[in-house]
Amino acid sequence: MQSLVQKYLEQIYSSVLPDSSGWLADYIPELAVVNPEKFGICIATIDGTVYEVGDAEWPFTIQSVSKPFTYGMALADNGEQAVDAKIDVEPSGDAYNEISLERGTGRPLNPMINAGAILAASLVNGAEPEEQFERLRDFYSRFAGRELPLDYNVFTSEHDAGDRNRAIAYMLRTVGVLDQLPEDALDVYFRQCSVQVTARDLALMAATLANTGMQPLTGEQVLSPQLVRRVLSVMTTCGMYDAAGDWVSAVGLPAKSGVGGGILAVLPGQIGIAAYSPRIDRHSHSVRGVKACRALSDTFDLHFLNVTRGSRSIVRARYDLKRRTSTAARTPAQRGILAAHGDRVQFFELHGDLLFGGAEAVARGLADEAGSFDIVVIEIGGVDQISDVARRLLLDARGALAVEGKTGILVDPENRLVDEEDIDDSNAFTELADAVTWCEEELLKRYGT
Numbered sequence: 001m002q003s004l005v006q007k008y009l010e011q012i013y014s015s016v017l018p019d020s021s022g023w024l025a026d027y028i029p030e031l032a033v034v035n036p037e038k039f040g041i042c043i044a045t046i047d048g049t050v051y052e053v054g055d056a057e058w059p060f061t062i063q064s065v066s067k068p069f070t071y072g073m074a075l076a077d078n079g080e081q082a083v084d085a086k087i088d089v090e091p092s093g094d095a096y097n098e099i100s101l102e103r104g105t106g107r108p109l110n111p112m113i114n115a116g117a118i119l120a121a122s123l124v125n126g127a128e129p130e131e132q133f134e135r136l137r138d139f140y141s142r143f144a145g146r147e148l149p150l151d152y153n154v155f156t157s158e159h160d161a162g163d164r165n166r167a168i169a170y171m172l173r174t175v176g177v178l179d180q181l182p183e184d185a186l187d188v189y190f191r192q193c194s195v196q197v198t199a200r201d202l203a204l205m206a207a208t209l210a211n212t213g214m215q216p217l218t219g220e221q222v223l224s225p226q227l228v229r230r231v232l233s234v235m236t237t238c239g240m241y242d243a244a245g246d247w248v249s250a251v252g253l254p255a256k257s258g259v260g261g262g263i264l265a266v267l268p269g270q271i272g273i274a275a276y277s278p279r280i281d282r283h284s285h286s287v288r289g290v291k292a293c294r295a296l297s298d299t300f301d302l303h304f305l306n307v308t309r310g311s312r313s314i315v316r317a318r319y320d321l322k323r324r325t326s327t328a329a330r331t332p333a334q335r336g337i338l339a340a341h342g343d344r345v346q347f348f349e350l351h352g353d354l355l356f357g358g359a360e361a362v363a364r365g366l367a368d369e370a371g372s373f374d375i376v377v378i379e380i381g382g383v384d385q386i387s388d389v390a391r392r393l394l395l396d397a398r399g400a401l402a403v404e405g406k407t408g409i410l411v412d413p414e415n416r417l418v419d420e421e422d423i424d425d426s427n428a429f430t431e432l433a434d435a436v437t438w439c440e441e442e443l444l445k446r447y448g449t
């Protein structure tokens with residue numbers, strides 16, 4: 001049976017296909033002679049499911065879609081501070097090939113325009129341009145999950161026709177931000193633009209970014225989550241050049257396009273999408289690619305500011321000790337005490353991703369309700385991700401309860417909250433049953449005669 005996702009994808013494809021507006025990039029012959037009718041769309045989820053339609057496996061050159069990945073590698077090689085000293089992260093509002101440099105420092109305004117991208121390429125480690133490029137090609141390939149080839153003809157044409165980029169590189173050198181020889185930096189940059197990909201590759205590269213840097217199919221952590229966040233931020237503000245504002249409003253996804261007709265977009269934590277169609281608009285974005293992304297965003301509700309999951313939903317269940325029967329042998333008198341005072345032990349079962357909002361709500365709830373219990377058991381076995389601040393908020397809430405003479409118990413099957421040395425791991429259990437037994441003993445101590 002055809003999946004609904006596939007069906008929607010095919011509908012989007014059919015609705016966008018008739019649009020034959022735009023023109024082929026013609027600054028090099030190779031781009032001017034591609035088949036203008038090609039059109040493919042691909043979606044890759046963070047667990048590696050791929051949906052595709054049309055010419056999703058048709059090869060083309062990556063062009064500027066390479067820029068965020070090169071920036072990621074420059075950051076990984078040099079650290080954020082060193083790269084920030086050379087390349088700013090401000091949208092330029094100019095076309096991609098504008099020489100937009102910050103007054104005074106000469107820093108390119110961002111790594112998505114050519115000036116910043118050429119400089120980022122120069123910052124990739126390697127003794128020779130070939131070595132720098134091979135490291136880049138390997139890096140892109142790890143995002144895509146397969147070895148990506150270089151289109152040598154496109155590379156030589158980029159090189160021969162690259163006078164505007166040459167002007168940019170020499171300008172960077174003149175103002176003192178480019179340490180490498182301009183021709184060497186350009187060599188790396190022209191090669192990176194000439195890496196051959198398909199829409200499917202781009203969707204998987206996007207899905208790797210969506211998956212905080214872990215390639216969904218190979219499981220490899222290609223870039224650290226912190227640097228992925230950085231790359232996605234710059235894609236959001238600068239990836240679509242002088243169309244960035246409209247793009248964020250209408251599509252609402254960090255994205256990058258290339259003059260070859262490729263475009264990718266990322267919904268963090270969910271999916272990567274990509275499209276290919278070579279006719280471009282005045283911003284050098286694929287006409288059908290942009291339309292397809294808009295339609296995908298509308299159809300699948302992908303806008304990244306579409307936040308629907310409230311922080312309240314973090315508490316999956318709430319109950320007291322009376323709902324839990326322990327396996328420990330009890331006398332009738334003890335059972336009576338537990339029945340009478342069982343509501344003095346409250347259980348909070350958490351689930352989903354525990355981030356600031358959810359943890360803050362739980363911590364506040366515990367403080368507000370502390371009068372109604374003696375012991376609170378926080379069970380986090382069903383929680384997927386825990387951010388560092390959420391972990392600290394929960395542990396702090398437990399500490400605050402102790403001050404009021406209450407006891408906070410953690411049931412943390414994988415020791416995710418208490419694995420640090422400086423944290424008091426008393427009152428923490430890996431098994432819920434052990435926590436129940438402990439609470440019963442405590443109640444018997446407090447209320448038994």
Ligand SMILES: NC(=O)CC[C@H](N)C(=O)O
Binds near residue numbers: 064158165284
């Ligand atoms: N927008 C783009 O894809 C530009 C890439 C092209 N090779 C250039 O540097 O001019």
